[in-house]
Amino acid sequence: MPVDGIRDLTFGAQASHPGGDPFPAEIADVLGTLAKAVRAFQLYQANNPVYQRFVSAAVTAFSRLWERTPSLHLTVEEHAFCWGEERFPMGEGRESLAYQFYKDGIRYVTFLPGFEAEVEKFLAVVQRARQLEPLGGDDLVSLLWEEDFVSFQYGYVDVLAQQLALPEPGGVPIRAVDRRELELEVGAASGGFDGAAGAASTDALTTFTRDDFAETLFFLDEAELHQLQQEADREWHRDVRSDVLAALFDRLEDGSPARQDEILGILRQVLPTFLSRGDLRSAALVLRELDTVLAADVLGPAQREQVERLFTELSQPAVVSQLIGVLEQGTGAPDAEELGLFLAHLRPEALPVLIAGAERIPQAAVRERLEAATDRLAEQHPDGLRALLASGDPVVAAGAARSAGRLRLLAAAPDLERLIGHSETHVRKAAVDALVALRSSAAVAGLERALEDDDRDVRIAAAKGLAALRYQPSRARFEQVLTGRWLREADLTEKIVFFESYGTLGGAESVRLLDGILNGRGFLRRRAPAELRACAALGLGRVNTPAARAALERAATDPDAVVRSAVSRALRREEQAS
């Protein structure tokens, strides 16, 4: 808008107002409420009632103002807004709204009806401007420009542009042109086009007739314009970073060592930037391409070493833990696939941090990616993983155990067995789970040891694990437990697990003991406690042999309802199994 345009919108300095004296008070009210709303925007979330009250007050104040005037034009001083002769101080500090405008060169502001709908956008811009880096690329003027306000205008001065020489006419009058000179030029050109030999003169080239540019050929029809507009729209929404990176890698591959150094320097710069912005896709792209470049063997020795160093640095616990920190806070909310792509390029140094991250991250999708990355590295470096099983950090030890289990790393069985003696329950539990996952006799010793663990869950996991392995030699260890004292004091669930596990593991060999508990009588012909008998019935239900069935049927009419119920459940299961 032209500079003088501001006068058309001015109401204030020169304009009279119908309301007389009260009007400055209303302006003061408007500016006061606006300043309070700015402050509220700084302090509260948008859904906070206090903030909403201040915004509402500002909207009301402006709405009231428009009943008196079609616009409000104010000049800006360092610490005040001015309406004609009236001055409205806005405070002396850097937080003053007037100062904020003034320091960025804004000298006039005009509010128009409709500003009410833009108040919050205005507050957001003011707040953004307050948070800008002093020497950054933006200021209040550029932010206001980007927002394209409809009902708010501002005039600014560019101090650096003052006294700038503007282009002016040269002042040299053109000479009179001889008509014959023109005729000659036109004639010569015509001759050229008429086919004069060697007519490729400048004159010929610069001669045009309307036929050279038949308009119909250049009429951009709606479909063509639409096509271009659609392309513009697509391109605007496309992430062009990958194109920029592709350019860098193209030139990295064919550049001189000096250029390669520069590009590698840039990549070292952009990687943390991508990571800090949660742009793992771009970060992954950089790493993937660096891997490609390494494989292509186009780098000099020094540059190759730089790349290797970059990978190593990136995989350092201190670096990876930052990423994990962001993931843990959930602030980045990265795409799991992108995370996977990135993690795929980390080196073994990252293993402990990845393991710990996978243990802590609550989001299942992210956790899966971390586990996948852990497993990839662990598979490549099993010794590294085994070393981590002895980690002093219980979180790492537990995570390493889980990874060993997922990978069925048999070599880790002794390390896992050692973990059964770990002081932390969750580590012992992880070790048991891992031992179970090994599905090997190598895991048995550890699992048997875990049957006596202090923690119920660990014991249960071990029992289930041994049952799954069906490792017959463990039967004796189960019989010790089942006939021992402590199981009788365990809760029902644990009892059931142990009896069912024993039935599963022992098969036909387990019937004698279970039948004895269910149907037998002990000292003074007393039966075992009903709960224990019921558990024995459930154990028999897992055996699935005629003897087991016969034992169950014998107890089918037991006078104890708990036992009867368990027996019928076991029989049903057996029927289903057979």
Next chain:
Amino acid sequence: MSTTAAPLVQGGGALQAQGMALLAALHATAQALRLYPLENATVQKALDELSLVASRIAEREDGVELRLVGDFVFLNDARLRLDLSNYVTFSFLTSALTRHGIGAITVEKGVTRDEWAPFVSLLLREDTGDGNAFQRFQERLRASPVRRIRVEEEKGAAALPRDNDEAREAAKRTYAQSVQVAREVLTDIRLGKAVNVRRVKRAVQAIVDQVLTNENSIVGMTVLRNYDEYTFTHSVNVCIFSVVLGQKLGLSKIQLYELGLGALFHDIGKMRIDPAIIGKPTALTDEEVAQIQEHPTEGLLALFSTHGLGDVPYRAMLITYEHHMRVDLKGYPRNRRPRRPTLFSRIVAIADAFDAATSKRSYQAMPWTPAEVLREMRDNPARGFDPLLVKAFINVTGVYPIGTLAILDTYELAVVVQPNPDPRRLSQPIVKIIADPMGIPLAQPITADLSEIDPATGYYRRTIIKTTDPEKYGINIGDYFV
């Protein structure tokens, strides 16, 4: 003359927003009337909205005039901006007005809601008769109950708001500031100093504003070839041409800004090439050509090393890197990975080539005429420009771009000052006649529309028969634009 501290006024697109709302309401009403009877609630609601929006503008602006000039729609004096969100409403209005030969719709204060339904219905009608469509529309309008909505016949370029001193001053200031910023930035890059990104932003934002509000004046500045060193003016000119073309494609303000920023930086890589080679007036050796061809890559690297990534958008980097690549990828730098130059890069490639070829440079004593460049871009696919964008560019510049010196069939000498806004008259620009048929310079140049027909003969009053080199006649074209 130098600039003063007079403030530059920004923001406040009130009329713009109202215009968009009016077009949207008109379009919605037309759509509703097309589908439903008048009593239908959708129609009634659309009429309510249209009446409200129009009355509000009429009250505030003391009347409403929607004027169609070529591709452009003006609300009163404000040219409404076409973008992706509103091109359908533009399209509806322009096709309806063109169909009936209407150049402008004027709405008086006090227009009632009941007048809108018959008016929009008339706009929707197909015109099947021969001869003057506008007259038939007028007759139907007179017979209707519409009293406060009037129409004017299409007048072509004559209806276009003319360049004025105020607009020209604003354009001069923007241009001068932009050249200064380009000089500072490019020099800082050469010296390896930090760039004042804030100033760059303001410069590009100002150019975008000028293009959106004052296109012809700012484009006129690009002919000031001798105003300053080529490198700096070229950067600014490419920025201006790119933004103008981007605007034609309906890019938003922010998109135009990014395009302009990339355009301003497009040759930044040359600052890292030996100045002796850049300014060498004689033929370059193969080695020197190879060095020059490194400037897009150098530009990309310069933008990385000179700015924080938050300051320079990636799009600008791509523009810098791809502007010599050509659509067939046979330009430079060569690609090892799959790539298609972005639309923005292809736009800047055209703007760059156009300005470079029409400028006098160390190794180009005789610049091409603007028309010659357009023809080359159009006819020589080996140049590698996007043909559709070249077409769009010619639609923006006209066949004879601003600054072209032309000999008319009257043997008057004329400078093209504005393309004809009617896309059907691309070769009939608005010119300033600077010398009469006898070759005598005119003290006060006369503005003429070359699409104007002499009623006595039924032929065009004036036609360009040849474009020519201004230097041949000692003419400084820039003098007619400042």
